Amino acid sequence: MLIRTSRCLFAALFLTSLASSARADFVVYDLGALGKGMTKAAGTMFDSSDLGRDTKILLPGKTQVQPGGKLSYTHPNGATVHFKLEDVRVIKVPSNRDEFTKKLTMAGKDPEALMKAGIWGLKKGLLAELYKSVDKVLEIDPKHEAALKVRELKKTMREPLPENPETEKKFRSLVKRPDMRFEKSNHFILMTDTPTKPPKGDKKSRALQRLDLLEKVYESFLLLFHAQDVQLDIPKERMMVVLFDKYDDFHEFANAIGPGLGSAAGFWEHIRNVSYFYDWGTSPTFKVLEEVMKDLREQMKDAKKARNPEIINYVKVLDLLMDVQQENSDITVVSHECTHQMAGNTGLFPRHVDTPRWIHEGLACYFENPSDGTWAGIGAVSGRRLESYRTLSSRDRVHSNLNFIIRDEIFDLAASNAGTDFAYGQAWALTHFMIETHLKEFVGYYRVLGDLPPDVSLNPELLQALFARVCGSDIVSLDGEWRQYMNKLKTETEKIEESDEGSGATRSSGRGKSSDY
Numbered sequence: 185m186l187i188r189t190s191r192c193l194f195a196a197l198f199l200t201s202l203a204s205s206a207r208a209d210f211v212v213y214d215l216g217a218l219g220k221g222m223t224k225a226a227g228t229m230f231d232s233s234d235l236g237r238d239t240k241i242l243l244p245g246k247t248q249v250q251p252g253g254k255l256s257y258t259h260p261n262g263a264t265v266h267f268k269l270e271d272v273r274v275i276k277v278p279s280n281r282d283e284f285t286k287k288l289t290m291a292g293k294d295p296e297a298l299m300k301a302g303i304w305g306l307k308k309g310l311l312a313e314l315y316k317s318v319d320k321v322l323e324i325d326p327k328h329e330a331a332l333k334v335r336e337l338k339k340t341m342r343e344p345l346p347e348n349p350e351t352e353k354k355f356r357s358l359v360k361r362p363d364m365r366f367e368k369s370n371h372f373i374l375m376t377d378t379p380t381k382p383p384k385g386d387k388k389s390r391a392l393q394r395l396d397l398l399e400k401v402y403e404s405f406l407l408l409f410h411a412q413d414v415q416l417d418i419p420k421e422r423m424m425v426v427l428f429d430k431y432d433d434f435h436e437f438a439n440a441i442g443p444g445l446g447s448a449a450g451f452w453e454h455i456r457n458v459s460y461f462y463d464w465g466t467s468p469t470f471k472v473l474e475e476v477m478k479d480l481r482e483q484m485k486d487a488k489k490a491r492n493p494e495i496i497n498y499v500k501v502l503d504l505l506m507d508v509q510q511e512n513s514d515i516t517v518v519s520h521e522c523t524h525q526m527a528g529n530t531g532l533f534p535r536h537v538d539t540p541r542w543i544h545e546g547l548a549c550y551f552e553n554p555s556d557g558t559w560a561g562i563g564a565v566s567g568r569r570l571e572s573y574r575t576l577s578s579r580d581r582v583h584s585n586l587n588f589i590i591r592d593e594i595f596d597l598a599a600s601n602a603g604t605d606f607a608y609g610q611a612w613a614l615t616h617f618m619i620e621t622h623l624k625e626f627v628g629y630y631r632v633l634g635d636l637p638p639d640v641s642l643n644p645e646l647l648q649a650l651f652a653r654v655c656g657s658d659i660v661s662l663d664g665e666w667r668q669y670m671n672k673l674k675t676e677t678e679k680i681e682e683s684d685e686g687s688g689a690t691r692s693s694g695r696g697k698s699s700d701y
């Protein structure tokens with residue numbers, strides 16, 4: 185297919201390449217070998233975003249086979265495109281909601297199993313299902329501590345924090361942008377100059393959309409810990425977030441705070457305790473993407489004249505991916521940065537003393553959402569992070585081992601070797617393992633770090649000793665356990681594809697194979 189394209193376009197495509205959703209149909213569309221080199225280039229462009237490096241796109245939605253060897257596919261946002269049957273595979277898997285119901289039924293009257301089912305639901309973004317499990321637990325055991333914590337939290341979260349004019353005053357004095365207005369949600373105050381009118385086709389303004397997303401991270405973050413009986417402090421003041429309308433303003437402002445910050449997609453600055461973002465739609469990358477799409481649309485006009493359905497369809501698919509791309513990048517960046525802010529404001533991490541970098545980044549990456557444009561939940565396995573972990577661990581055991589990470593030397597090494605992505609991958613992998621399998625000890629370690637006197641300067645020996653004290657002195661065994669865990673960990677794409685191969689149920693045609701429809 186002769187189509188002029190650009191590597192930036194592929195950056196956008198691969199932001200959508202991983203999906204985890206409650207919907208049962210997935211379409212696998214392979215962009216072909218051309219994408220491989222492109223993704224590699226694209227992966228270096230967004231430091232904190234999730235970019236799967238596969239050329240396959242996994243699209244959640246509804247599918248229907250049409251006469252003439254076509255498959256119509258409808259994305260959750262309502263857009264429909266058509267694929268040639270031989271170009272795609274359709275995978276049907278049970279929806280997350282169905283899986284949850286099965287787990288809940290199997291749990292019977294066992295409070296712990298019911299809680300587990302609820303937490304599983306929470307991790308898939310099914311918050312209502314967690315509340316449902318908690319109700320069931322409390323019917324059986326009205327004194328169940330974790331369930332009570334969740335119920336209490338639910339009550340307080342529904343109440344907006346009281347109005348506090350002092351917060352606005354403080355915010356204005358910290359961030360001197362008199363041209364910006366305030367918008368508020370229950371737990372956040374947003375300073376912004378984005379338009380008050382909703383973008384075309386949307387019901388809410390960009391500021392309100394951003395606040396919704398922040399609230400979702402807030403709720404999920406607190407629930408994950410409280411549901412596992414870890415009590416966090418509930419912030420008493422609205423957390424401060426700035427949303428710039430224009431990337432250039434963000435860039436200028438960020439660079440004035442710290443060199444290099446301007447190249448981030450967003451950041452939380454712990455001293456002022458403010459998060460900063462810009463509206464993705466105005467970034468240079470997005471502008472380039474729009475230019476490329478304009479160009480492609482021109483080609484589509486010619487293709488229409490020439491009746492070249494292949495190009496017409498290809499452009500339609502790209503158009504659809506462009507539409508969800510903006511939301512994807514918002515979700516990834518906001519879930520990452522808001523996690524930093526939440527950890528610093530709920531007493532999980534100390535805010536006024538140093539926190540090892542692997543601890544902060546590992547947690548932010550754990551909550552980071554590699555999403556298809558819908559909320560995929562917590563701890564979803566990121567293709568980018570997993571690949572980064574696998575690459576380093578398979579070829580460099582010296583820098584991919586538990587001891588090296590807990591001494592917090594990996595980010596220093598990475599900074600001097602341009603291997604930051606590897607540092608994030610390792611920090612993510614160890615955090616994933618600790619949260620999923622040793623949560624209590626790991627939170628204990630967070631607490632110990634928080635209890636250090638402010639004048640203690642962290643060094644590798646101290647960090648190693650503290651970790652061993654709380655999480656176990658047999659670091660070699662724990663390292664082995666971690667590797668085993670990581671060997672089994674799979675991305676949503678891998679899981680979905682595996683279940684497809686395993687069941688042999690719905691199939692589709694793969695390239696070169698005959699269709700079973």
Ligand SMILES: [Zn+2]
Pocket residue numbers: 232520524544545548
């Ligand atoms: Zn971060």
